[in-house]
Amino acid sequence: MSSIIEKPHEDIHQLIATLKDQVQKNSGTDAVNATVRHIQTLLREDKYRHEFVKADGVQTIVTALTGSTNFQLQYQLIFALWCLTFNASIAQKAPSFGVIQVLGDILSESTKEKVIRIILATFANILNKIDDSEIKRQAALQMVQCKTLKTLELIESKKFDDPDLEDDVKFLTEELTLSVHDLSSYDEYYSEVRTGRLTWSPVHKSEKFWRENAARLNEKQFEVVKILIKLLENSKDPTILCVAAHDIGEYVRHYPRGKTVIEQYQGKTAVMRLLSAEDPNVRYHALLAVQKLMVHNWEYLGKQLDTDAQKDGVAAN
Numbered sequence: 174m175s176s177i178i179e180k181p182h183e184d185i186h187q188l189i190a191t192l193k194d195q196v197q198k199n200s201g202t203d204a205v206n207a208t209v210r211h212i213q214t215l216l217r218e219d220k221y222r223h224e225f226v227k228a229d230g231v232q233t234i235v236t237a238l239t240g241s242t243n244f245q246l247q248y249q250l251i252f253a254l255w256c257l258t259f260n261a262s263i264a265q266k267a268p269s270f271g272v273i274q275v276l277g278d279i280l281s282e283s284t285k286e287k288v289i290r291i292i293l294a295t296f297a298n299i300l301n302k303i304d305d306s307e308i309k310r311q312a313a314l315q316m317v318q319c320k321t322l323k324t325l326e327l328i329e330s331k332k333f334d335d336p337d338l339e340d341d342v343k344f345l346t347e348e349l350t351l352s353v354h355d356l357s358s359y360d361e362y363y364s365e366v367r368t369g370r371l372t373w374s375p376v377h378k379s380e381k382f383w384r385e386n387a388a389r390l391n392e393k394q395f396e397v398v399k400i401l402i403k404l405l406e407n408s409k410d411p412t413i414l415c416v417a418a419h420d421i422g423e424y425v426r427h428y429p430r431g432k433t434v435i436e437q438y439q440g441k442t443a444v445m446r447l448l449s450a451e452d453p454n455v456r457y458h459a460l461l462a463v464q465k466l467m468v469h470n471w472e473y474l475g476k477q478l479d480t481d482a483q484k485d486g487v488a489a490n
Contacts, residue, residue, distance in 0.1 A: 264302035277319025313352035387427035422462035
């Protein structure tokens with residue numbers, strides 16, 4: 174195994190490409206397990222971590238974890254991610270890599286102490302290594318949205334005989350509880366939208382929320398609006414499509430220039446395409462969103478007709 178670490182720099186790119194390819198092919202349990210062991214060994218060395226990240230290695234691991242894996246392979250893949258989070262600059266990218274979501278899903282379902290331990294250690298590393306307060310907050314919010322606080326409660330009640338595990342549970346509970354206390358309804362909404370994993374959480378159907386926050390969807394060059402439209406265009410999940418269509422409709426209803434913004438980014442086309450979706454709930458919420466877009470149009474048309482009539486009256490005089 175030491176031969177991997179001793180390879181010259183120019184050979185590392187090819188090695189990483191080969192390892193990634195073998196994981197993606199998933200040609201057999203023993204072969205993949207052996208490949209991931211090589212990756213684990215490689216990532217123990219900080220000098221190779223950035224090369225692995227630049228080669229989209231993290232996405233390869235995340236994709237493998239979302240597929241069908243045996244327990245040992247799952248542990249090894251997570252171990253590789255844990256190794257990466259010892260590098261502060263890589264840990265800062267965890268919220269945008271989808272690492273937290275996939276590990277949060279596994280944590281909520283796993284009964285294997287070995288897997289639980291390595292996920293909590295990875296989460297603790299991420300929060301410890303991130304020095305940017307906003308990115309750290311986003312990471313903590315993603316963990317909260319994955320129901321990690323509830324999972325930590327259950328883990329604590331099982332009393333695992335592992336002092337390191339206990340320390341990580343205590344640290345994460347304190348950090349995530351603090352992030353919840355500082356959480357505004359818009360923070361919660363923004364974090365959820367950025368994950369792309371929309372659910373019917375209470376904030377979506379709150380009239381007060383939309384009345385107070387619709388204009389905030391314009392922040393950061395309409396980032397949230399663009400994400401919602403992208404979800405309408407690319408997602409296959411009926412719930413995500415329903416929630417995204419609903420949110421587009423509420424944005425238009427509560428923000429005066431919402432229709433213009435949605436049309437500018439081809440959102441109206443994306444919503445109307447869903448009127449022929451197979452799922453009846455998706456069709457229903459798409460129809461509601463279209464109605465809100467049209468009502469906005471009718472209001473504008475009514476004002477325009479009044480203006481034209483006034484002009485005609487003045488001209489007649």
